[in-house]
Amino acid sequence: MIIGSGVQFYRSLESTNTCASQCLKSTELQEGTVICTDFQTAGKGHQSNRWESEDGKNLLFSIILYPSSVSPDEQFFISMAMSLGIYDFLHNLVPDVKIKWPNDIYVKNDKIAGMLIENSVMGETIENCIAGIGININQNKFSRDIPNPVSLKMITGKESDTRTCLREALNYLDIRYKQLLYGNRGLIRDEYVSLLYRAGEWHAYRAEGNVFKGKIKGISETGSLKIEREDTSVSEFSFKEVDYIHQPLSNR
Ligand code: BTN
DSSP states (O other), X not given: OOTTSSEEEEEEESOHHHHHHHHHHHOOOOTTOEEEEEEESSOBOGGGOBOOOOTTTSEEEEEEEOOTTSOGGGTHHHHHHHHHXXXXXXXXXXXSEEEETTTEEEEXXXXXXXXXXXXXXXXXXXXXXXXXXXXXXXXXXXXXXXXXXXXXXXXXXXXXXXXXXXXHHHHHHHHHHXXXXXXXXXXXXXXXXXXXTTBTSEEEEEETTEEEEEEEEEEOTTSOEEEEETTSOEEEEOTTSOEEEOSOGGGO
């Protein structure tokens, strides 16, 4: 086992990603070390968003990786492998799990898990990777300003043991990480694309202020999202260049 070979629990932290990054400055942590907490005082989401999680209710952890065989150009494979690991964990428990590009995990139209992957790149090598993952397990209510959150309990009606969930999630992540290191990367990519939220369906998107109808076709070599337009042209978008619009196409 690589991921989960060592798990450090903290009662409360600013952020597991911040803690992991500070630890890496002073110590050589074994690959696969997991830093986990019950509560974050400054949980980080993408692009300076915060990550909300009620004390003791959910999974909040960061995994330290040294993916030396993955070049910086291929770093999206880490994101795909981690997304598939969380997909595997949740798919075993609830139906209708999808991966919303680039690495949100959705159940139907709601977000159950998010990931903040921070790679430290030096020249042609990824020196280390901090894969920070938040999975909503037992939280019943979220702040109003969070767009579409959901937890496992809100779906199943049942409370889950967070420690058991962590162990299971780490097992699935470990399998996917080994697939990335030693297995067929083409399969990782094919599976990731096949599980993309909204893939192959016409929906509304917004890019550069314009709303358009598009169909997700897949991803580019570097992980950009490919969307086909009604005129059959295909556009590629980097993260934050495109928004998913959550309204029926006929209402526009
Ligand atoms: C997102 O969807 O915006 C990414 C959310 C990532 C949240 C997790 S919770 C554990 C780890 N520590 C953090 O501060 N953030 C990540």
